[in-house]
Amino acid sequence: MDKNLKLKTAEIEKISHLEYFNIAISVDCVIFCYQDKKLQVLLIKSDLEEFSGLYSLLGDLVRPDEDLDSAPYRVLKQRTGMDDLYLEQVRTFGSIDRHVSGRVITTAYYSLIDIKHQKLSVDQNELHWHPVKEIKKLAFDHKIILDSCLQRLREQVMEFPVAFNLLPEKFSLRELQELYESILGINLDRRNFRKKIALKGWLEDLEEMENEVPHRPGKLYSLKQAYRKKKVSKKQKPVLENIFSK
Amino acid sequence: MDKNLKLKTAEIEKISHLEYFNIAISVDCVIFCYQDKKLQVLLIKSDLEEFSGLYSLLGDLVRPDEDLDSAPYRVLKQRTGMDDLYLEQVRTFGSIDRHVSGRVITTAYYSLIDIKHQKLSVDQNELHWHPVKEIKKLAFDHKIILDSCLQRLREQVMEFPVAFNLLPEKFSLRELQELYESILGINLDRRNFRKKIALKGWLEDLEEMENEVPHRPGKLYSLKQAYRKKKVSKKQKPVLENIFSK
């Protein structure tokens, strides 16, 4: 590749320089939130005839003067008013015919946002939250993109303190557990869940209680400062967790 | 993205259609082999002045008429003569200035090949195998790409029967263990390693022995047929391995 780029166009076999550049690159964002005890995704009604009635993910073409990894931040800022979000690149999709209007290769990202965050404004009336479990079909290959992002989220959530981005600053252990259950799609044992979370050491006990709950209030916690960096620093995990022994 | 594409060029803010398409997309392949008891990578001497003396990964621009995921197969076929390889997409790199000759976004793949495979021909004299551990610097951002691919390989190898793609059809448990040690960069306990591998049930006992070894020969094994599919089928792993209990 790098090599061909340097070659004069005539040398690039029979395909002209212009043709080579006739591929657009976009990003698509799977924006998750947690609302009504359900994991939800932000979608927009597709305005293409081919997909009338279907929804699609939020995306945009990557600009010539922006880093690939910056594009989803721009899209999110535009669409939700928020920056400083948790974002993770998942995979790039590039089948020839994945886009009806031409050749578009897209890099998928997922993002986690707190639905109650003050800065959040999803006012544009064509944007809607949809429970992930109820989504059967999306425009383009967006259902596949959604599925890969969900799978990646599930993997991440087991290992890293990322789910907290979906919750408000303060939360109870019940809320946290329900969130995990929504993401993973399974039920968890309360005692074991609490033990495990305690063991991770991610949480700070705020010495405050829930209020306005119609039952015994639980303690409130927040994620310790040290774990809050949103810009994904190279997760240099120890490579080997618990495998073949020494 | 999808939306803008449909708009007339004038509508796409102030950036022209042509500018949007003035981004090239390439693939770069981290081709691993296992030789001299070391994990090695196939590199080519960079022909750019900026990188004189440095090596780079093998890549090429994606053709307008090929799927993104097909491009690395083409590159590998061209460079090594082999098809039907194990290939996995890792991540897409797209900083504005990552390429000296213009805007090029690249999708990284890693591949595992058996250095003794009959079809393998890396005759082009500008191609060389380099022990991964000895690589300090590469052209472009290729060192970072190599590192991500290595990390992904390490993750995969713990869970899925992929390392076998680096070995000949028949191999001994010692060879297999040494391979794992090279990939992971650590030493493994022989008894525990054998127990673990046996437990996975990946191997078929060929009831044959090594020969031409200057010591007691070991049994030969091969990967069971059922595990040999190279085209990565959707690894639908059970999502939860060993985490929070029910």
Next chain:
DNA sequence: TCAAAAGTGTTGACTTTACACCCATGA
């Protein structure tokens, strides 16, 4: 006083790790 959820420990099953000796072969 009822309903709802908070909070809390123990046990058995399983997994992981650490570790050492005798055996078969070729030189």
Next chain:
DNA sequence: TCATGGGTGTAAAGTCAACACTTTTGA
């Protein structure tokens, strides 16, 4: 007979899964 690696089992430590009762609060 020596050097090299092949082949094998056990015990202790740690982790995981299953499970139930009492407490607190608001209605």
